[in-house]
Amino acid sequence: MRTGTILIAALAAILAGPANAAEDGPIRGLECERTGDGGARFMGRTELGEDTRLRLMVHHPQSGYRNWSGPMAVADGNFASDALYDQAFPLPPGLYRVTVMAMGSGEKPEALAQRSVQLGPMSRTGRAVALLDGADFSPDCKYPTAPFRANFDQFFSSGYSLQVEEWRLFVGADDVERLMLVYSFDGVGRAEAIWEVDLSSGNVAHANTEARRLSCL
Structure with missing residues (x-):
């Protein structure tokens, strides 16, 4: 106090x-x-x-x-x-x-x-994170959802003690650029959410189950 x-x-x-x-x-x-x-x-x-x-x-x-x-x-x-x-x-x-x-x-x-x-x-990684911040995945989700930032804030302040460990930008063997969010549960365990990003067009799409969960909360 x-x-x-x-x-x-x-x-x-x-x-x-x-x-x-x-x-x-x-x-x-x-x-x-x-x-x-x-x-x-x-x-x-x-x-x-x-x-x-x-x-x-x-x-x-x-x-x-x-x-x-x-x-x-x-x-x-x-x-x-x-x-x-x-x-x-x-x-x-x-x-x-x-x-x-x-x-x-x-x-x-x-x-x-x-x-x-x-x-x-920002660096290229920072620009990719900012692109995700402003994304709205409503057309790709089964149910109506809020823009990504609102979903993220709700998910990470939900009482589950989720912690962001790092953001990482990488290019896969298919030459597609991807953004990975690594997070933990109060420092224990490790989860990876991955999105495909195209900085030139401004397009971003969830690429694994963890990313879909965060995008379509």
Whole structure:
């Protein structure tokens, strides 16, 4: 409960404005890089002491995406976030507003700096995942269904503790490009859902039983 109160207070401070997030503060650089599946990792340099605990508030105004990174610790003057996604899907390219927060022992974290960071285009794998995100398989399903993203969100928040392990793009022996979603049940077991994708035409089709289950929920 206390963690939720701290994060709500931090968010309120961010939305109120960067009163204590001066550009000449202890954060000396901030940049981001794509992960292979379309996520984004944010990293920077700082004058803060070793093991200082930080978190990032990441906001993409154009899409409305807003998320917290996991906790980080300064090491050798550097810090780096875990990979961030939009519910396991790629982040859109564009300008992100990133607030660096010092997570001390007090009730209200301190906003150290705000920076605008440009996130570049997705890799081919990221583009394939984004194509699946926007797909609607209703014509291919036995019963009426929602667009894929709605089905995915319902399936992975259903209480079965399903976890996305990885997205993988590969070309089969038949020269057809396929996207594989590997997921587990709370880290145990392994299931693979596979779709055929054509990035040039924008077509995507489920290619195995697991993919059909997710596509036609």
